[in-house]
Amino acid sequence: MRLQPISITEQRMVVESSTDGTVNIADIPADWQLASAIRASVHPVLKDQRMLVHLGLQQSNVDIVNAKFHSVSNPQNADFGKFLTREELRQLVAPSAETIESVVAWLSANNVVGIEFTHSNDFIRVRLTPAQIEQLFNVELFQYQSASNPEVSIVRSATHAVVPSVVAKYINLVHGFTHFPILKSNENKGANKLGATGSVTPQVIKKMYSVTDVFSGRTNASQAVAEFQGQSFSSSDLAKFLSAFSLPSQTVRNITGPNTDVAHIEANLDVQYIIASGQGIPTDVYLAAGEDFNLIGWITDVEANANSALVWSVSYGENIASQTVADVNRLDVEFQKAAILGHTIIFASGDSGVYSRGATYLKFHPGYPACMASVISVGATEYNDDDTETQTTNWSGGGFALSNYVNASQAPWQIAAVQAYLNSGVELPPSGQYDAMGRAFPDVSAFGLNFQIYEGGFASSVSGTSAAAPTFAGIFSLVNDARLAAGKSPLGFPAYFLYQNAQAFNDIKIGYNKASGLYGFHATTGFDPLSGLGTPNYTRLKAAALALP
Structure with missing residues (x-):
């Protein structure tokens, strides 16, 4: 319930x-x-x-919205895809x-x-x-x-x-006047000490995640990034990035909000890698003015705009404990509304391990809204120089939501996977540090370390789950495109689909997301609350998606 x-x-x-x-x-x-x-x-x-x-x-009719959210999202329900x-x-x-x-x-x-x-x-x-x-x-x-x-x-x-x-x-x-945003940092997250780490480029993503397609050009597939806190992106940096990595020229389709064309790291990263990962997919950018993290303003715009992108990537967050239960419940309804319109909402899981940036290092603080049940949360892994991907970063956000905000029962698609993790025998943190009755996150992961971008006209390297989220979003947009080209619906909120097709992911079995704190969660075989189901294999995801009605 x-x-x-x-x-x-x-x-x-x-x-x-x-x-x-x-x-x-x-x-x-x-x-x-x-x-x-x-x-x-x-x-x-x-x-x-x-x-x-x-x-x-x-x-x-909030109860009907909730029921519809589950029925249109679950491939095993007769209403699947009937947005x-x-x-x-x-x-x-x-x-x-x-x-x-x-x-x-x-x-x-x-x-x-x-x-x-x-x-x-x-x-x-x-x-x-x-x-x-x-x-x-x-x-x-x-x-x-x-x-x-x-x-x-x-x-x-x-x-x-x-x-x-x-x-x-x-x-x-x-x-509008009670939320204290966690400002984006330009810090480049460091690597784990386990093994050598390589640089992530569009070619690495395509190779490692078996991405064989580009936009078909004959569907309404679309994708977007949402930026907050006065961010803007540089169109000239985008052009240089695409040229440097031998990708076809592509511009942003629609820009909502004020864009100064000044290069900000976050916005540049998001735009460059959602386009690189979802090559050719029409891409929009939403830019919120000011320093606020106004999720309500953004999501109500998504709901109102008939041409709003189908897939959204958001790399911002804050500590859930600074919210009221009423705030979280209402935003959950808004994300459910977006889902029953056919939209996919993807959030980065955060860059401070289990602690959520800016919080104290005494008890786990789940990142918000990445820990909500109505979004897809993406953690971060490392790419190794030997063309392998075996571990998460030690700062990748994950864990369990506080159950008074987001109860495990709100995410029925993951209950079996989470229980398997808790019963696996893996070493767990002290029970007082986390709430095992909350929704577990992230759902999936992607590379998040040493991304090569262009900023201010020059090549640069940046890291974070904010790199992983647009990467996964772009790949997912290509899956949507394949379904649409086959005359099927977009996937909308895909959690049921993802957990029902865990074999479509590369399992990440190494990792410990304690960041600079005392404890964290360990990765293991299968789902775990730092890498989720693992990283995407596009070929397998596409096949699974096309097998659905």
Whole structure:
């Protein structure tokens, strides 16, 4: 039974710990330091800025969405591949008239203007001043500065939003001023000390993962990367990269958001390797402005756009413990909605082993949203100089979600594989370090070390699960293309398919993802929570996909 969204009022009953009704945000990344003791609402520079806030309205038929998510995704179900249209989805989840009217009336009574609805009418978007946010949601906003990147600052509340009782039953998410993003680092992750590591190029990926196809040119297969925190990519670097590795010229099909054409490592890596791995597949780029990690803004755009790419790769994340259960449940519904439209959402599993970057090294901190049940999570392996791939990196994110956020029962496709791992006799970390009742991740892996990219006109090397995610996404897009060319549906959310076809993966049996901490998980034969099912063999994946209805 999956966790159901809860109202803000119910949420406070679960986690409230203060006497004034506010709830402190747990595990704010240490990188964010208070920059000013002056509240943003009266700060001479900050008080007039407008902050984008999303209000998640109580949706209709969430239970049906969940059931549909499983039925259209499972090849063993008669509804497999029978996705909804956007209009069908809108009619299914649209909030009641009472919900919409009550929330609009509340906002209007508080002098909020410019109220906008997303496609399904289940989110309201408004731009509010700090004073309006403080008044509406019982918070205090302050400016925070990044210690590692001092030119970056954000305005945030250190307590969760509190919605007044008059509308609490109509709103189950408030997003825009409580999330502290984990900033992308330009650090090049080091190799394990076990064996020599080689450089990953497009040719290495094709050879090692048996990628024999390029885009057929006759389907609507498509892929995209989503970038946050002010990233942009360089089209000239993309051209140099493709030329340097003797790949056909290809440009990005659509760009959503502001692209300065300045080379940022993350965006360049994502664009260059999703195109290299899914050669010829039409590719889009979504660029979110500002330093926020606004997943809600992005996923609602995906749901609204009829031309949105079928496969998405995202290489960003944060610590799940900084979220509320209501936040995670609502995002889960949004990812399920994308799945029943036929989209595949892929996330990098993180680069700090079991600890999630920026968290303390005392207890495991699963990365978010990579540990969610409604996405495919990708870990990182090493390519060896002798043309072998035998181990994960020691920093590849993985483990178990906290079960109060994402319970194992929400991912039924992996229960047998996870139990086999736990019962295999492999050495496990101390039981108090992790929650074995949570969903295990990652699902799969791909190379993540020493990727050769172009940045600022020059060749460069970069590492991370953020390299593995677009690599897997590109390969998966070619599998989608093969199905579409055969007159079949795209795979949509593919977890059932992947776990039912574990033989299509190269098993990774060596690895220990403790990063610089005390403990981690060991790789072993079969599924494990640091390499997942293993790395893809395109030829076998394609054959398995074409054998489905």
